Amino acid sequence: MKLSQLTSYLESLAPLAYQEDYDNSGLIVGHPDQEINQALVSLDCTEAVVDEAIATGCQVVISHHPIVFKGLKKFNGKTYVERVVEKAIRHNIALYAIHTNLDSVMDGVNAKICDTLGITNTRILTPRHGLLKKLVTFVPVEQAEQVRKALFHAGAGHIGNYSEVSFNAGGTGTFKAGEGSNPYVGEVGMRHSEAEVRIESIYPANLESKIIMALVLAHPYEEVAYDLYSLTNQNQQVGSGMIGELEEAMDEADFLAGIKASMVCKVIRHTALLGRRIKKVAVCGGSGSFLLKHAIAAGADAFITADYKYHEFFDAEGKIVIADIGHFESEQFTQQLLCELIQKKFSNFAIRLTKVNTNPVKYFI
Structure with missing residues (x-):
């Protein structure tokens, strides 16, 4: 191929x-x-x-x-x-x-680490902003479903574990076709009113050209009206790190021994053990020290990553166990x-x- x-x-x-x-x-x-x-x-x-x-x-x-x-x-x-x-x-x-x-997708590097360690109920630790946009378009009632299908097929309408998500509201659109036009409905030179559906759907910004092409090809009108909006919403499927839970809480020493065996580590550099059991675990393949405050805020008992510097270990402040397993080891x-x-x-x-x-x-x- x-x-x-x-x-x-x-x-x-x-x-x-x-x-x-x-x-x-x-x-x-x-x-x-x-x-x-x-x-x-x-x-x-x-x-x-x-x-x-x-x-x-x-x-x-x-x-x-x-x-x-x-x-x-x-x-x-x-x-x-x-x-x-x-x-x-x-x-x-x-x-x-x-x-x-x-590193940034749900089924990527961090998911593989979690699978290897038996961490379940996972989610992105810090979802990313600025990756989503919204399309709003106006379609004759009879063609609304074909346009929705085209948009969904192109990648629009995903929110978390839900797909084919859209909002639809009825209304009346008006237009007057000018000379040289070939209107789908109405006559040249006459204002026309048409029962239409306003369709709104979220899509990943990187798919914009594909989404618009699908809209234009599926829409019956010669000139397709649509609006594009930038969103500040988090994309829960994209971001840094991952957090989840062990099936059963473990003693800290047993937890570290399990990491060493599962991740094939020669050595684990870690902060002082806190005498608490480990249940909720955050991970980040490669260099992840920038995520420590997010792991603490999310209530993680331990944070598995790599490339920690000496002074950065102090940032745990007795709130979490940092386990630095090595860059290669974390991503192998x-x-x-x-x-x-x-x-x-x-x-x-x-x-x-x-x-x-x-x-x-x-x-x-």
Whole structure:
């Protein structure tokens, strides 16, 4: 298949619009029309991973972390980033990253951590603002249902676990068709009144062009009237971190031991134990210290993340147990998640999980 078929699917699950400003997710090297028949999945895109792709005949490397975060001015092989990009281009291997956009969705990185640890009843810890908009349009009564169906099919009308959500109110629309027009109802030069339905529906802002196209194609009028509104509502399906509950409360030591076993950690850096049982748990794959106050406010007993600095551990202030399990360790199962998602959609496509351990942090035990 074409590379664009694979990347379009991944971006339907984790839209590029959901990545953080500093990020560089998406197709980094390669052409969308490139033919592919197998892909290699890894957490990081290193030179060893590209070598593995070459050796196994993979035409694309899908990594969580982008190999390129900022602009490259020279390609002379002096840095590992330059060498990776050069080698990929030379061997016609596409590089694709799905980073903070996969961190931000309900079924992404943090959901995989929760599944691994048996955390249930999960929700996004800090839902994101500014990702939703509202469409308002006016349709003749007889065509209202066909327009609603088109909007829903294009991705409008989702609120939490509910779909096909809209508000509808009846009214009368008036218009006078001018010279050169071809009105669906009424006559040129005569004001016409038509019983119409006002349809309102919320949609993700990144789907706007698709939503409007669906509206225009399904609407009977030659000139389609519609309004677009920006919303400040939270999108409960998109944001940072995740919080949920263990099936049964655990002693702190047993909880940490369980994390070490399930997440395959060499070591866990943690704050002082508080002598309380652990029931509600917040998680954030990768660097998550910015979410601590939200985890405390949400009533979490423990917060699992990585990359904590020395002084940041003091911020727990005896209110929560911070468990820093390591960046690679917290996100390592993202590789399996990507393989599962791709195999579910493209059952005949060859997908390989890298055999390279890309963790740059080593432990002397």
